[in-house]
Structures are given as structure tokens and as C-alpha cells.
Amino acid sequence: MVSPDAVDRARPVRDVVAWSRGLVEPALREAVDALPAPLRLVAGYHRGWWDERGHRTDAAGGKAIRPALALLAAEAVGGTAGAAVPAAAAVELVHDFTLLHDDVLDGDRTRRHRAAAWHVFGLDAAVLTGDALLAAAFDVLAASGHPAALTGVRVLNAAVRDLVEGEHADLAFERQPDVGVAECVAMVERKTGGLLAGACALGASFGGAEAVVVAGLRDFGLRLGVAYQHVDDLLGIWGEPGRTGKPVHADLRARKKSLPVVAALTSDTPAGRELAALYRKHPIPSDARRAADPAEPDRLDPAADAARAADLVERAGGRAWSERQAESLLAASLRHLGSVDPVPRAAAELTALAHAIVRRDH
Structure with a gap:
């Protein structure tokens, strides 16, 4: 339980995020x-x-x-916090690696309210840049000189192994006719929970x-990561494009x-069975590069099918279940x-940040 005094001294979430960005940005630019x-x-x-021409912009950077x-x-x-800057920068570099690759694998054409990198520079450039950022992340840790650097690596x-395994499972699920809830949760624990858990563990080590x-703290990050994914999945269905940066029902x-x-x-x-039939309606492209090709049509088409699917997910209880799970996992974290x-003020700020991450009010 965080003391009222610590809460009073804690910075607002927006200030914490701005402080974090200010500390880490120079290390990211150097990398x-x-x-x-x-x-x-x-x-x-x-x-x-x-x-895309290298001219400075004010676009959102995460x-x-x-x-x-x-x-x-x-x-x-x-x-x-200063001692943990290499850990924080390394985690963000890995996150960018995953986003660049995810957009290619999923064929997503937008990221942060503008064209995804692969859509501007091509598949090869996006994949290779992601690879380079992954290498840079480990270099930042190794070059830090911190006593926890080897452990951090x-x-x-x-x-990274967890998130790659989770990403592989996520893609495999698209072609797997039956996926259980436990399977899906295990995938999310690796794909999303693993990096948030790693961020907290790295910070604690440093x-x-x-x-x-x-x-x-790793367990705190793991539960928080799964809660985050529940909310992200809800936004992937019902989120507003102006908020998510992606098309409706993406x-x-x-x-x-x-x-x-x-x-x-x-x-x-009945709604769940109808949803299953709708999901079987259209074939899946057999090649990941075809899925990322701008000429490739939406896999669930027309738009009316996607809207119908959203309604069926809600009627079958999927929306309410994810909402409950997100709150339960937040409490567990x-x-x-x-x-x-934990140190009281930092605990208060982590608590506020966790609430903001799950409830997306930051």
C-alpha cells in the first residue's frame, strides 16, 4: 500500500513520461x-x-x-535513474526493433499516425533497421560499464527470446483452427509481458x-504487460483511429x-460459433511478404464483415472478459x-503509471 504522503509527492504520469523521455533520448540518438x-x-x-528525406519533424515518437x-x-x-539509463535505452531500442518487424509481419501500413517504415522505405530496409536496433540495444548495455551489465545482457x-517465441505463436494462430484461452495468454506473456518484465528487471538490476x-519487479512487469495487451487488443477492435493510429477494426x-x-x-x-464461421470465410495469404504488400486486399473483407465480427466478439462475452482480466492483472501486478x-515515491509513480498504462489515460 502506497502511503498518502508518497502519493502527494509523486509526479503526475505525464511528467514522469516526459522526464523519462528526456533522460533516455540522448542515449537513443547516440545509438x-x-x-x-x-x-x-x-x-x-x-x-x-x-x-523520409531526413528533414526534422514533430511526429510522435512513442x-x-x-x-x-x-x-x-x-x-x-x-x-x-541516471544509473539505469543504459537499461532504459536498451529496452526502448528492442521495442523499436519489434515494432519495425511487427509492421512487416502483420502488413500494417500505419504506425503512430503516419505511414509505417516498411511502407515508405521497403520491406528489406525496415527488417534490416530492426536488426540493427536490436544489435544496438545489446551494445548499449555492454558498453555501459555498469556492474550489472552482463546480467542485463x-x-x-x-x-527477446520470449517475444520472438510469442510473435511466432501469434502468427501461427492465424492458421491454427482452434486456439485455447490458455494458449493465447501464454503467447501474450511472452510476446508482450516479456519485454515489460525485462524492463522492470533491468531497471532493478541497474x-x-x-x-x-x-x-x-519482473513479476510486476509481467502481469502489467498482459493487462496492457488485453487493453491493446480491445483497442485493436473498438479503438478510434485518431487514438490508435490504425484503421478501425484493424x-x-x-x-x-x-x-x-x-x-x-x-x-x-451462438455468437461465438457465428464468429468462428466468419473467421473461416476468407483464405489467409500463405506468405508474410504478400501480407505486407500494399496490393494485398484486407484478409477479412468487406468492412461489413469486420463490423459484424466486432459485434459477435462483444455478444459472446470477449470484450467483457478482457476488461475484467485487465483489471485483475493490474491488481496482481x-x-x-x-x-x-519499494521506495515510497517511486512506488507511487509506478502505481500511477501502471493504472495509466492499463486504462490508457496518459
Whole structure:
């Protein structure tokens, strides 16, 4: 339980995120500047620093959630945010690696309210830039000189393995006729939960925490990551394009087996069975590059089918289930945070950030 005094001294979430971005941005720019020029152009475009010609822009560059978690985790265990900057920067570089690759794999044409990097620069450039950012992440950790650098490399490597395994499962689900809720949750724990867990564990390690405390903060990040994905999946169906930066019903058009969709498909309700029939209606492209081809039509078409699918997910209980799960996982994550006896102000700010992440009010 966070004390009222700590809450009073805690900064608003928007200030915490801005503080995090300010601390980590120089390290990110240094890492990107070290890339070969063609890849540097793609990376900077992806981050919103410049347009496709390299001209400076004010485009959104992401919310800096993962770096904020790493920095606050360091403070929560009695360390300093400054010492954890390499950890925070490395996590954000890995996150950008995943986004560049995800957009290619899913064929998403927009990211952060503008054209995705692959759509501007081509598939090869986007994939190779993602690879370069992944390498840069490990270089940032290794070059930090921090006593926890070697441990950090292993923690981050485990997170990357988890998210790659989770991404593979997510893609395989598109062709798998039956996916259970437990399977889907396990996929999300690796794909999304793994990196948030890694961010918190890295921050705690760079803050000087003992292994048991690092494990507690890792569990905090893991539950928070799964809660985050529930909300992200809900927004992927019902989110407003102006808020999400993606077309309405984007996940349903791609026939993603997201958490609320799988809950609906396995509900054994009339709506769930109708949804299953609708999901079987159109063939899946057999090649990931065809899926990312601008000429490739939506996989669930016409738009009326996607709207019908959204209604069926809700009627089958998928929407309500994901909403309940998100709140339950948020509560569980905060229990793990409290179990490590965190520094009060950092705990208050982590608590507020967790609520904002799940409820998307930041």
C-alpha cells in the first residue's frame, strides 16, 4: 500500500513520461547515429525525429512507457535513474526493433499516425533497421560499464527470446483452427509481458537490487504487460483511429486471434460459433511478404464483415472478459510491486503509471 504522503509527492504520469523521455533520448540518438546512414534514416523516421528525406519533424515518437518503467524500477529499489539509463535505452531500442518487424509481419501500413517504415522505405530496409536496433540495444548495455551489465545482457536476451517465441505463436494462430484461452495468454506473456518484465528487471538490476527483488519487479512487469495487451487488443477492435493510429477494426480485418477474440471463439455461444464461421470465410495469404504488400486486399473483407465480427466478439462475452482480466492483472501486478518494499515515491509513480498504462489515460 502506497502511503498518502508518497502519493502527494509523486509526479503526475505525464511528467514522469516526459522526464523519462528526456533522460533516455540522448542515449537513443547516440545509438541511432552510430548506424549506417541508410538504416539511420529509417530508424529516425520510425522514431518520429525526421521525415523520409531526413528533414526534422514533430511526429510522435512513442510513449516511452518501457524506459519509464526501467528508470522507476531503479529508483524503487533505492538506486538512481541516471544509473539505469543504459537499461532504459536498451529496452526502448528492442521495442523499436519489434515494432519495425511487427509492421512487416502483420502488413500494417500505419504506425503512430503516419505511414509505417516498411511502407515508405521497403520491406528489406525496415527488417534490416530492426536488426540493427536490436544489435544496438545489446551494445548499449555492454558498453555501459555498469556492474550489472552482463546480467542485463542476459535478462534482455531472455526477453527477446520470449517475444520472438510469442510473435511466432501469434502468427501461427492465424492458421491454427482452434486456439485455447490458455494458449493465447501464454503467447501474450511472452510476446508482450516479456519485454515489460525485462524492463522492470533491468531497471532493478541497474538500481543495485538483489535477485529476489529483481524477480518481484519482473513479476510486476509481467502481469502489467498482459493487462496492457488485453487493453491493446480491445483497442485493436473498438479503438478510434485518431487514438490508435490504425484503421478501425484493424485486428479483425487481419483475422488476428487476440485475447477477446479467442475468449469469444471458445465461449460455446451462438455468437461465438457465428464468429468462428466468419473467421473461416476468407483464405489467409500463405506468405508474410504478400501480407505486407500494399496490393494485398484486407484478409477479412468487406468492412461489413469486420463490423459484424466486432459485434459477435462483444455478444459472446470477449470484450467483457478482457476488461475484467485487465483489471485483475493490474491488481496482481501492484501486489508484486508492494512485495519488494519499494521506495515510497517511486512506488507511487509506478502505481500511477501502471493504472495509466492499463486504462490508457496518459
